[in-house]
Amino acid sequence: MPKLLTVQDLVVEVPARKIKIIDGISFSLDAGQTLGLVGESGCGKSMTCYAIANMLPRGIARTGGTVAFERDSNTSSRSKDPTIAMIFQDPTSSLNPVHTIGYYLESALSRHQGLKGSDARLEAMRLLERVGIDRAKSRLRAYPHQFSGGMNQRVMIAHALAAKPQLLIADEPTTALDVTMQAQILHLLEELRAETGMALMIVSHDLGVIARLADRAAVMYCGKIVETAPVTDLLQRPAHPYARALIDCMPSIDPDDLDPPTPIPGSVPLLDSLPEGCHFHPRCSRASGECSVRFPAPANIGLVHEASCYHPVVA
């Protein structure tokens, strides 16, 4: 399968404070594949997405590495840019409250597909229906505050589809939603991926979401990827102690499972005072002397399974 996205040694910094937010991460994504990015709050998941989509906030810059996107020559999008679309955690605050849903979608259709007037309106209605919003014609006149969070997330997805993306980046798309809405949005993303063949990069701190959608997963800690593996391998045979610890934190709904979730001791260090060597060492039960000296290079655990650890967990 052709590579769609190749990220090599990506570095993202706050230049004014000489702080590295992303520290030399590499990964790739095949066309049509889903990659899950997981890790605790502040580990750099969103900044990785923003760097790929060229949407880094002011004051934060990509200072190293490459992001190569293999544009599909068969794409029907008009844009000369790579067709990457992104949806965010909080859909309601991502939508402009002074514009109607119709304006939002029709503007995107004009920009990406050159549709105007009634053509844009018809396509906007079709997109709304496709993402599961009924009475699409009247909904086009609604404002974001008249929609629930789940409906606004569907609008965000419809907006992303207007670009006919080859890659959809979904940054915590269900975190702000209740569990039933979460299940519906995940189901919709699954359907759309199968229907359109687009690749998906899904960010979540919820391993359940990653398990459901992703083919491969990458675990991030303090701006580095510490383990990558096919998602079933990662969940069943995590090699990095941090990945193992994240799994042990997951609550179970099985009444026979008497093991309570085990919290990871300590907290994620601040970026301006990262521990030397493996950044996880102050929190790691397997740490030895060498762990606090040098960051471990990624090593093969299996065929397409890598972890950066001196003492990986052996299944």
Ligand SMILES: Nc1ncnc2c1ncn2[C@@H]1O[C@H](COP(=O)(O)OP(=O)(O)OP(=O)(O)O)[C@@H](O)[C@H]1O
């Ligand atoms: N504007 C900013 N200036 C300086 N540092 C920032 C800025 N925005 C984010 N950061 C820092 O960059 C790091 C990575 O942030 P990022 O938003 O990518 O984390 P995340 O993994 O997406 O977390 P979460 O799960 O909470 O969304 C964090 O330590 C954060 O404090």
Ligand code: SF4
């Ligand atoms: S390198 Fe050492 S400190 Fe880091 S995760 Fe592995 S065992 Fe723990």
Ligand SMILES: [Mg+2]
């Ligand atoms: Mg984030």
